[in-house]
Amino acid sequence: MTLLDYAAWFASGCFGLAMLFATWRVIRGPAAQDRVLGLDTLYVNGMLMLLALGIRSGSGFYFEIALLIALFGFVGSVALAKFLLRGEVIEP
């Protein structure tokens, strides 16, 4: 275990805690927009968790997964917000 390993484990623990907080907001959120915000936070935290995993293992494969998670998280959050705003996602 080097210094970087300890730091990466600490960061992973922090991201796991943050994901738990976001999940609690998704489950309990009083309004629908709270749930969408919690889901968005969950995506960002999951992406950071994957990057920490990539640093820990030293391989470059996790970068693509993190990029894809960022992409699909944005698309999902925008679709849900648009649904809350208009009642439909793709307007004719």
Add this chain to the structure above:
Amino acid sequence: MSGVELPMWAAVPAALLLIASGLLTAIGSLGLLRLPSFQARMHGPSMGATLGCGCMLFASMFVSSAIAGRPVLHEFLITVFVVMTAPATAMLLMRASIYRARNKAGSAGGEVVQR
């Protein structure tokens, strides 16, 4: 990091950035959990999405550059993408929240909401 020893110039800043990123993201998500109203809750996760993400990507850049032995900058893609998309999501969610609050107040007060 199995077996590969990184030089000090990469390991120490990367470790500090990792710790900063974890703390900032956890504090931001704690804000999402604890703040009282939705408008206040919007502010918490943006800390993780900007500063936490930036610190983590710089740490990743340091580590992968030290492993590859040349400057590796493709983590900037994620930075650019997150910086571009976070305001769009925040703005749409805020508009949805305002719209829903106004709609609810209108239906409770019995007046027609123009939209």
